[in-house]
Amino acid sequence: MSTEHPVLRSDAPLDLRLSDTELDATADHLATFIEGVIADAGAEGAVIGLSGGIDSTTVAYLAVEALGPDAVHGLVMPSVANSEENMSDAEWVAQELGIEYDVVEIQPIAETFFDAFPEAADDRMAAGNVYVRTRAVLNYFVANHEDKVVLGTGNRAEAMAGYYTKYGDQAVDCNPIGNLYKQQVRQLAAHLGAPENLVTKTPSAEMWSGQTDEEEMGLGYDTLDAILALHVDGPLSKAATVRTLDVDESHVERVVDLYERSAHKRAMPPAPEPLHR
Ligand SMILES: Nc1ncnc2c1ncn2[C@@H]1O[C@H](COP(=O)(O)OP(=O)(O)OC[C@H]2O[C@@H]([n+]3cccc(C(=O)O)c3)[C@H](O)[C@@H]2O)[C@@H](O)[C@H]1O
Numbered sequence: 001m002s003t004e005h006p007v008l009r010s011d012a013p014l015d016l017r018l019s020d021t022e023l024d025a026t027a028d029h030l031a032t033f034i035e036g037v038i039a040d041a042g043a044e045g046a047v048i049g050l051s052g053g054i055d056s057t058t059v060a061y062l063a064v065e066a067l068g069p070d071a072v073h074g075l076v077m078p079s080v081a082n083s084e085e086n087m088s089d090a091e092w093v094a095q096e097l098g099i100e101y102d103v104v105e106i107q108p109i110a111e112t113f114f115d116a117f118p119e120a121a122d123d124r125m126a127a128g129n130v131y132v133r134t135r136a137v138l139n140y141f142v143a144n145h146e147d148k149v150v151l152g153t154g155n156r157a158e159a160m161a162g163y164y165t166k167y168g169d170q171a172v173d174c175n176p177i178g179n180l181y182k183q184q185v186r187q188l189a190a191h192l193g194a195p196e197n198l199v200t201k202t203p204s205a206e207m208w209s210g211q212t213d214e215e216e217m218g219l220g221y222d223t224l225d226a227i228l229a230l231h232v233d234g235p236l237s238k239a240a241t242v243r244t245l246d247v248d249e250s251h252v253e254r255v256v257d258l259y260e261r262s263a264h265k266r267a268m269p270p271a272p273e274p275l276h277r
Pocket residue numbers: 125129132158162163164165166167168169204205206207213216261264
């Protein structure tokens with residue numbers, strides 16, 4: 001398969017695309033990783049939440065490469081915030097890959113939480129996080145019952161920016177694409193055979209209608225990827241990053257702020273040092 005996918009002729013400020021050889025090796029490496037996690041856990045397979053977005057689509061393709069379709073169970077879990085297009089794309093992915101899947105409407109479950117605290121129900125962030133955490137409970141319900149592991153779909157850009165719900169979509173057993181920047185995830189998805197409409201889709205958490213990742217974070221993934229790669233993960237100073245990428249200094253500061261403010265999400269919950277041993 002070719003990387004000469006039209007959307008991947010990147011005009012990103014930093015071209016992080018992998019070569020065809022690197023993509024082949026990456027697909028093998030990530031499939032081997034998934035296989036290893038399942039073997040180490042002594043598990044029977046994997047559960048994955050399917051959103052119709054490119055991150056879960058990529059992990060689903062990798063899981064089938066690693067384990068075969070019979071060992072993968074997809075969960076499509078619509079709330080009122082999900083578009084019909086995304087939910088039908090999620091089902092399409094499961095059907096295309098030949099994996100077992102269920103559609104579980106989470107709105108009634110979430111409404112039970114909202115009824116318990118009606119004053120919080122109109123807070124779209126608090127309520128959106130309820131949708132996300134409800135899906136985590138369902139993923140683990142099925143995984144426990146079927147002796148499977150829960151596959152995460154977080155990528156490196158989300159992880160470093162803290163752009164996920166603590167104990168929500170990050171409540172998983174492993175993150176196969178956790179070290180790929182977003183543009184590399186899109187590229188790998190195309191390489192694995194995902195269709196263009198999924199590869200190019202606008203990323204959204206769909207915690208409320210119309211939400212988009214890039215609008216909420218205040219910058220595009222291509223810029224986020226580039227600043228992370230050069231400055232936060234890499235050795236370049238703020239000034240050198242601004243010069244190299246020809247981006248506004250405020251973008252670099254924004255990324256550093258997202259990274260620093262989300263440190264608590266990448267660490268164990270802190271406890272005081274023991275006073276007496
Ligand atoms: N320094 C610190 N030490 C310990 N805890 C700290 C803390 N700072 C905040 N906290 C606590 O962290 C909690 C807030 O974190 P959290 O509950 O995660 O909520 P929060 O980070 O406020 O919101 C989640 C963010 O992730 C985005 N998201 C979520 C899910 C999926 C996707 C997607 O891309 O699909 C994106 C969502 O749009 C939103 O921007 C609060 O309890 C807060 O008090």
